[in-house]
């Protein structure tokens with residue numbers, strides 16, 4: 001999943017796409033590099049980010065979604081927590097709603113229930129404005145599993161079949177580096193417990209910088225590729241990444257080894 005941030009303030013690539021053409025060029029590039037789907041976002045969720053209105057978010061995302069639906073055959077996801085934006089995105093042909101608030105806002109479940117889109121439910125402790133202030137867990141993998149199971153049930157209760165649901169542990173969302181490491185180390189267990197496809201987003205995130213002696217965002221490419229590979233090896237079905245080409249290369253090597261291993265019995 002290639003990330004297309006249409007925000008002025010995203011943590012690693014904010015402000016890059018100030019006009020439609022530049023967003024479309026970036027999307028085409030990610031597709032040429034091997035992306036299977038794209039995730040369009042109009043609200044930054046980085047720690048401390050300012051909220052935007054549904055109108056602003058729609059104005060950032062919908063024109064790009066509309067144009068890409070005409071130009072590309074691959075599925076498009078929209079990263080939003082706002083029911084109004086969800087409904088509009090679905091009407092414009094989005095294939096997935098990716099919600100870092102796991103369809104927790106009033107009206108969000110209803111906004112997707114009447115459609116056939118896939119949904120990604122993510123775990124977050126707190127809200128972006130304050131989530132990194134003091135994240136605490138007794139057992140992060142257990143807590144994330146409990147939350148995602150409950151949200152999956154809420155979806156089913158609202159008429160969203162589990163076949164439509166992808167789950168995401170929410171790396172970096174109300175989690176310290178140690179929590180992110182515990183989650184990644186325990187991802188296989190979490191996957192077995194939940195029994196749903198998992199999406200993982202670690203690309204360029206702060207924990208990777210912290211593991212590399214406070215490396216800034218633009219020096220986290222290799223760490224991001226390693227993290228994506230580790231996630232896929234542990235069962236992630238979708239990895240949400242900024243650097244599609246390098247990630248696809250790494251996953252192709254992994255896939256060739258995996259196939260060979262299977263054939264060798």
Ligand code: HH2
Nearest residue numbers: 005010011044045046098122168171201
């Ligand atoms: N991470 C970000 C945004 N949306 N969605 C899912 N499902 N999983 C994630 O890990 C995830 C997400 C944050 O990354 P980015 O989009 O690059 O930054 P920003 O929120 O500042 O736009």
